[in-house]
Amino acid sequence: MQIKVGPTHNYVAFFLTLSCNLRCRYCINLHSRSARTRTGPEKMSADDWINAANRLVLRDDLPLTIQGGEPTLYKGFYRFVNEVREDIKMDLLTNMSFDADEFIRKVPVRRFSREAPYAAIRVSYHPGQNDIEELIRKTIRLQAAGFRTGIYSVVHPEESGRAHIMQTMERCLKLGIDFRTKEFLGEWNGVLYGTYKYDDSVCGGKLKKCDCRTTEVLVDPAGYVHRCHADLYKGRQPVGHILDDDFTVREIDKFRSCSFYGDCNPCDVKIKTNRLQIFGHTSVEIKNLETMEHVISHERY
Template sequence: MLIKKMEKLPKISIPKHYNYIACFLTLQCNYNCDYCINYFSPSGQMPDKLIPGREWTAALNRLEAREDLPVTLQGGEPGLHPDFIRIINNIKPQLHIDILTNLSFDVDAFIKKVNPKRLSRRAPYANIRATYHPRHMKLDEALTRVLKLQQAHFSIGLYGIAHPAIEREIKLAQDKCAKLGIDFRIKDFLGEHEGKMYGTYRYPEAAGNTLAGRCLCRTHELIVGPGAEVFRCHHYLYESIDCAGNLLEAGFKINDDFTQCTHFGKCNPCDIKIKTNRFQIHGYTAVEIKEIEDNGE
């Protein structure tokens, strides 16, 4: 009965200015990197929730996205979701799929069960974007996994975080990838290290957890939490506060208006950094913020 009801859910239109669809299959991760952007949450705690794969596909198959706007399966580590492969294989073909991963999932099973054409589209970056974490991964093992997927015709690239403590390891990985023909790119480290704030931000005063102010905010991204809840930004996701609805609710519609927020100053760096958009054009920021005021907290 539940499945039949989910199959009848009405379609959801994505606003034309949306740049990204983030699907957090789980916030769990088998690594514990101290620089992880997911742990920027002031409370230091994140919700731990999973829904079955059939609910994920019912939720995502409602979306009417554009040819150039994929759904990105991420986390945490999306491969930890027990229905990870089932979700990939049951998302409607009209939706393109990208994956953000630490590549700890069973690569052989993935190659056997997933058609590489399902993760293939014209884009200026790889559809599977794996991040190399030197403290938890051996470089040669990571490269072997990437090459295995590459040889199986998957679109995959490796990324490193520009954290000051792992610069040497990231440079070594970059050099090895260049010799092996692996697309290697470096992501900005966002957050604080040894008293210094890293990252380039559209709203610098929002990045340090020092203020608690009011503002009006509007997102350019659809952020879907592990229970198919929709959140206005990453701060709301990681704190699990004030979800805007759920993709499994028949009446859910995306609110594309500026909405009041009382958490300005506690913003997650991912939302306010200046970065490239999905076309790799620099200057994009995930949210628009206006009418900022200190509320005295």
């Protein structure tokens, strides 16, 4: 059966793998003691991912985003981007550790080309983890081959880190590279950074109960669909499986009871720009907050 997204859905993402070859201290996959292994050892085969993607009916302004971890580490990555139905447009979030020549040789440009206010291939620069000279070289190669590619970096809370990002941005813009900054999210040296819609939803100290509904279809490396990034990274109860015959987006449209408000992932509750680059969007909607008596214990997961 087809999985048809509606006008209220803002994001469809396949997390092909949560493995990564970098070790960024602020990695959002690892927020609040999440772990790359929590989604279980099973991984979907390339055939499974292709079948899953082929069930999707997307809008022109809503691509399938391929992310992780580092999605190009998934061994079936090149098969996947080649064999999915031709009309499915994709975005790629990557640290660009892949071989640029191999990428250009094996990936059809049309897969990552559509009209949008931002690049379909979004490279993350992590100072101290990946090398900006290499990212610039590869970005120029990909652009020359027809791939619209941009580099993104979080603005680090420390002054020296911030200054470096600003200088790097200026340099890249002069080279004709689309370089954009992102807000730093999560805790750094005991201070919480980020702009969140719901008070105390991130690192809130106490857990609360609420009803929560998402606008996103988030599929973990084993194919399970989750109501939020926090559930996905922590391997909590999924709402379904992307290959279930009877799975439809109606499953993600429901308000569901949650007992983990206070331990939300920043990605779910931050105020951000939507796919149209309009600021003020939040991935989830939360209502009926109820205080519970216990302090967050990470041991329960």
